[in-house]
Amino acid sequence: MTKGIEQETRPGQGAATVAALRTPVQPAAGRGAALRVEGAGISFGDFRAVQGIDLDIPAGEFLCLLGPSGCGKSTLLSAMAGFIQVSEGTLTADGAPVSGPDPELGMVFQSSEALFDWMTVQQNVTFGPRMRGRSRAEQNRVADEFLGLVGLRHCADRYPGQLSGGMRQRVQIARVLANEPGVVLMDEPFGALDAQTRQVLQQETARIWSASGCTVVFVTHDIDEAILLADRVAVMTAGPAASIKSLYTVDLPRPRDESDPAALRLRNQLREDIGEEVRKAMRDQGLDDQLDREAKNA
Numbered sequence: 244m245t246k247g248i249e250q251e252t253r254p255g256q257g258a259a260t261v262a263a264l265r266t267p268v269q270p271a272a273g274r275g276a277a278l279r280v281e282g283a284g285i286s287f288g289d290f291r292a293v294q295g296i297d298l299d300i301p302a303g304e305f306l307c308l309l310g311p312s313g314c315g316k317s318t319l320l321s322a323m324a325g326f327i328q329v330s331e332g333t334l335t336a337d338g339a340p341v342s343g344p345d346p347e348l349g350m351v352f353q354s355s356e357a358l359f360d361w362m363t364v365q366q367n368v369t370f371g372p373r374m375r376g377r378s379r380a381e382q383n384r385v386a387d388e389f390l391g392l393v394g395l396r397h398c399a400d401r402y403p404g405q406l407s408g409g410m411r412q413r414v415q416i417a418r419v420l421a422n423e424p425g426v427v428l429m430d431e432p433f434g435a436l437d438a439q440t441r442q443v444l445q446q447e448t449a450r451i452w453s454a455s456g457c458t459v460v461f462v463t464h465d466i467d468e469a470i471l472l473a474d475r476v477a478v479m480t481a482g483p484a485a486s487i488k489s490l491y492t493v494d495l496p497r498p499r500d501e502s503d504p505a506a507l508r509l510r511n512q513l514r515e516d517i518g519e520e521v522r523k524a525m526r527d528q529g530l531d532d533q534l535d536r537e538a539k540n541a
């Protein structure tokens with residue numbers, strides 16, 4: 244076994260390998276809120292999407308959620324945002340049950356259609372504070388601070404339709420941060436962007452996270468993105484009734500170097516871990532035989 248990496252098995256999850264590099268997470272200083280998910284299940288009618296989810300996310304942590312397509316990552320994130328309720332178990336933010344949408348729990352969506360197209364960038368960013376009756380001076384301060392943080396002060400008077408995809412995602416991030424949330428939930432926020440823009444925004448996200456001190460839960464399909472950003476990576480099992488299969492602590496200095504041998508080892512472990520779940524999902528759907536046949540015929 245590689246020095247410094249321990250194997251661990253989570254109860255009830257077979258022989259999942261957990262690479263636990265034993266350095267404790269160092270939360271960024273600031274205003275993060277702790278999220279705790281205990282025995283959580285989420286059902287849609289008779290369909291149980293996730294089940295028995297246990298996750299303890301300390302204030303200020305950056306946690307990435309990975310797993311096969313359709314396993315329930317967005318469902319879990321939506322519950323953390325208060326958009327849907329857990330059907331069983333509990334979900335709390337700083338000890339208070341999450342019972343509905345709350346400015347304390349900000350969501351950044353994959354699609355920047357979430358922006359209000361008829362409002363300027365500044366009006367989008369100050370929407371939350373305006374709704375909460377903050378003074379004009381306070382709104383201006385917030386716009387200045389958070390547009391500055393995402394490098395878009397010069398675009399304050401433009402409309403979203405006049406911006407690139409990457410710029411619109413930055414506006415989304417600024418709009419969420421303007422509510423000064425304890426938790427920022429990000430659902431594949433860079434999934435629709437080209438590789439270069441994605442890389443820039445990943446670096447910016449790491450910088451913004453460390454400056455804001457908030458807790459981040461970030462859903463992605465991209466293993467490298469998770470290694471670049473996360474304090475810990477949670478891998479979900481294939482659904483239905485998906486749960487957390489394994490948790491990896493990413494004990495690498497920031498900014499991260501993708502070519503670091505420890506990063507490469509972790510990438511291989513994650514790939515193997517997720518690949519196992521993808522193959523399981525394909526077997527369950529009877530797709531593995533079909534793919535084998537296609538491979539033979541190719």
Ligand SMILES: Nc1ncnc2c1ncn2[C@@H]1O[C@H](COP(=O)(O)OP(=O)(O)OP(=O)(O)O)[C@@H](O)[C@H]1O
Nearest residue numbers: 287290292310311312313314315316317318319482
């Ligand atoms: N509102 C809903 N009603 C019924 N089923 C739903 C609903 N939302 C999600 N599901 C189902 O729950 C399961 C998990 O979906 P979810 O979108 O959370 O997965 P995901 O891991 O985020 O997927 P992907 O990686 O492809 O984005 C899927 O089987 C999906 O069809």
